[in-house]
Amino acid sequence: MSNLRSGTLLGHPKGLFLLFGTELWERFSYYAMRAILVLYLTDKTINGGLGWSTQDALNLYGIYTGLVYITPLIGGWIADNFLGQRRSIIIGGLLMALGQFTLALPNSMVDPHSVTAFYLGLGLLIIGNGMFKPNISTMVGDLYQEGDNRRDGAFTIFYMGINLGSLMAGIIAGAASAAYGWKAGFLTAGIGMLLSLVTQLVFAERLLGDIGKVPAAKRAAAMNKSGKQEPMTKQERDRLKVIMIMGLFVVIFWAGFEQAGGLMNIFSQQYTDRMIGSFEVPAAWFQSLNPFFVITLAPIIAGIWVKLGPKEPSSPIKFAMGLFFLAIGFLCMIGAVMQQGGDITVKTSMMWLVGAYFFHTLGELCLSPIGLSMVTKLAPLRLASLMMGAWFGFNAIANYVAGIIGSQVGEAGPMAIFSGIAIAATIAGVLLLLCSNQLIRWMHGAEGKAVEEDTTDAQPVEA
Numbered sequence: 001m002s003n004l005r006s007g008t009l010l011g012h013p014k015g016l017f018l019l020f021g022t023e024l025w026e027r028f029s030y031y032a033m034r035a036i037l038v039l040y041l042t043d044k045t046i047n048g049g050l051g052w053s054t055q056d057a058l059n060l061y062g063i064y065t066g067l068v069y070i071t072p073l074i075g076g077w078i079a080d081n082f083l084g085q086r087r088s089i090i091i092g093g094l095l096m097a098l099g100q101f102t103l104a105l106p107n108s109m110v111d112p113h114s115v116t117a118f119y120l121g122l123g124l125l126i127i128g129n130g131m132f133k134p135n136i137s138t139m140v141g142d143l144y145q146e147g148d149n150r151r152d153g154a155f156t157i158f159y160m161g162i163n164l165g166s167l168m169a170g171i172i173a174g175a176a177s178a179a180y181g182w183k184a185g186f187l188t189a190g191i192g193m194l195l196s197l198v199t200q201l202v203f204a205e206r207l208l209g210d211i212g213k214v215p216a217a218k219r220a221a222a223m224n225k226s227g228k229q230e231p232m233t234k235q236e237r238d239r240l241k242v243i244m245i246m247g248l249f250v251v252i253f254w255a256g257f258e259q260a261g262g263l264m265n266i267f268s269q270q271y272t273d274r275m276i277g278s279f280e281v282p283a284a285w286f287q288s289l290n291p292f293f294v295i296t297l298a299p300i301i302a303g304i305w306v307k308l309g310p311k312e313p314s315s316p317i318k319f320a321m322g323l324f325f326l327a328i329g330f331l332c333m334i335g336a337v338m339q340q341g342g343d344i345t346v347k348t349s350m351m352w353l354v355g356a357y358f359f360h361t362l363g364e365l366c367l368s369p370i371g372l373s374m375v376t377k378l379a380p381l382r383l384a385s386l387m388m389g390a391w392f393g394f395n396a397i398a399n400y401v402a403g404i405i406g407s408q409v410g411e412a413g414p415m416a417i418f419s420g421i422a423i424a425a426t427i428a429g430v431l432l433l434l435c436s437n438q439l440i441r442w443m444h445g446a447e448g449k450a451v452e453e454d455t456t457d458a459q460p461v462e463a
Contacts, residue, residue: 011306013143015207016154018199020161023136025196026093027165029100032173032189033125037061040182048181050115064122069396071130076138076385078131079215085135085142085385086204086212092131093197099124100190104183121186134388139212141376141384146446149312152373153302159369160298163291165192170288220382232380238442239378243387245439246374247394249319252428253367254398255405256326256421257360260290263406263417264333264356271340273347286353293361301365314447315374316436322367323429329359330422337415377446 007014041057043049052060079088102121140158144151169192177185221229232240268274269283305312313321336352371391379387409417440447 012150012154012157013207015143015209015211016140016157018203018207019136019140019143020158022089022196022200023158024161024165025192025199026096026132026136027162028169028172029096029165029189029193029196030125030129031166031169032192033100033103033186035170035173036177036182036185037064039177040185043182048183050118064126065399066396067126068129068133069392069399071126072134072389072392073130073386074389075130075132076134076387076389079135079138079385080382081215081217084213084215085139086208088131088135088385089139089200089212090197092128092133092135093193093200095124095128096132097128097190097193097197099128100186100193104186104190106183130389133392134385135212137372138216138376138385138388139208141373142211146377149309150306151377152312152315152318152370153305155369155373156298156302156305156365159365159372160295160302163294163298167288167291167295216384217382220380223381229382235444236380238444239380239446240387242439242442243375243378243391245435246315246319246371247391249323249428249432250367250371250391250394251398251401252424253319253323253326253363254395255401256330256425257364258399258402259406259417259421260287260357260360263409263414264353266409267333267336267414268350268353271336271344271346271348272350272353274350281350286350286357289354289357290361290364293358294365297361297365298369301362314436314440314443315370315377316432316439318366318370320429320432320436322363322365322370323425323432325359325363325366327422327425327429329356329363330418330425332356332359333418334415334422337418378443 009017038054038057038061039049041050041052041060042054044051075088075092079085083091099121102117102124105117137155137158140154141151144154169189173185173188176188217229221227224230265283265287268286272283274281274283332352332355336348336356339348339352340346372388375388375391376384405417405421412420
């Protein structure tokens with residue numbers, strides 16, 4: 001693949017920064033819409049909301065986010081077998097832009113009591129996301145040859161773009177909605193999606209070359225002696241086993257991490273002293289700590305992975321580190337509960353929450369971008385985007401589990417929840433360390449850790 005002719009920037013192919021910008025504006029679009037969706041649904045004032053009950057709005061929100069995680073499986077399969085990643089993200093981006101602008105249509109243009117246009121907009125967003133999300137991540141991996149130790153650092157930089165888009169979205173869409181109404185918020189989301197599309201269309205040919213043009217299944221078949229698709233080799237089956245096993249640990253991590261939007265959010269609202277002098281810090285501001293820490297820490301973490309070179313830890317070790325950081329974060333929350341001394345009227349220091357979000361973000365950076373990178377290393381070429389879609393499916397399971405855990409706080413209490421997650425994360429991290437050598441063997445040198453020791457049944461991988 002002609003992916004290096006455009007040169008490098010900060011030690012990485014320039015195509016990485018194109019994909020960074022494309023993903024940044026797509027995530028801006030997604031999070032801008034998500035930030036105001038439930039508020040729009042439940043608004044009963046003259047601002048143009050639909051006036052739904054909170055329960056109905058949250059039920060729809062759950063269905064929407066669930067479908068957003070499921071459709072990448074379908075979109076990945078279509079890209080692998082028919083369209084290729086490049087066409088898929090353009091089609092997905094167009095559908096999402098249409099979806100956002102459909103939501104932004106003034107009620108005067110449609111029946112104000114009808115939700116037909118609203119559901120059409122959501123449907124376009126769900127389908128478009130399925131086409132876009134797995135394929136943009138897979139293309140990042142295609143920039144690097146097998147064994148290139150820059151790949152994990154590249155995904156960490158890419159992940160910074162996701163969080164920068166998220167951080168900008170809430171501020172800009174929230175301000176637009178407050179000033180001009182909900183439809184203005186949806187309009188800003190649509191404009192963000194158009195910026196993502198324009199960025200990709202203008203620079204892709206020059207910075208990406210042929211990457212993403214040919215469907216992965218066709219590329220894989222061309223690499224076989226027969227010129228046809230062949231059964232999976234033992235090496236490929238072993239690598240798929242690693243993805244599935246690591247996915248189980250991902251569920252454990254995200255089930256704890258996602259308490260940030262639920263249980264920890266409630267704790268910050270009800271039990272945290274948020275006063276700085278005469279100013280009370282809004283509880284919602286704590287939700288910005290995570291993307292802020294990601295943006296500030298991601299370049300540092302990425303630089304560390306690259307600087308370590310051959311001494312860089314393997315993906316299983318990084319995942320274990322992520323689980324341990326998650327546990328440390330919940331130790332901070334345990335400290336906050338202990339400060340109350342059993343008296344729920346006592347307000348705890350906000351520094352406990354800041355510490356928890358800091359360590360949780362360190363864990364996230366050791367696990368989430370590394371997981372995306374790992375899938376591109378291990379998935380058979382013909383299944384690359386499909387497996388990326390499956391990887392996002394683990395997040396869907398984790399979000400469901402997180403909701404179940406958080407809902408138990410009324411019976412178990414915050415101390416039991418926080419300590420339980422800390423213990424579970426620690427045990428999971430230790431288990432992962434214990435089985436890391438076997439997982440590395442099953443990777444068959446995909447991370448450059450055992451290339452010289454195990455080259456049997458090796459399949460060439462086209463970058």
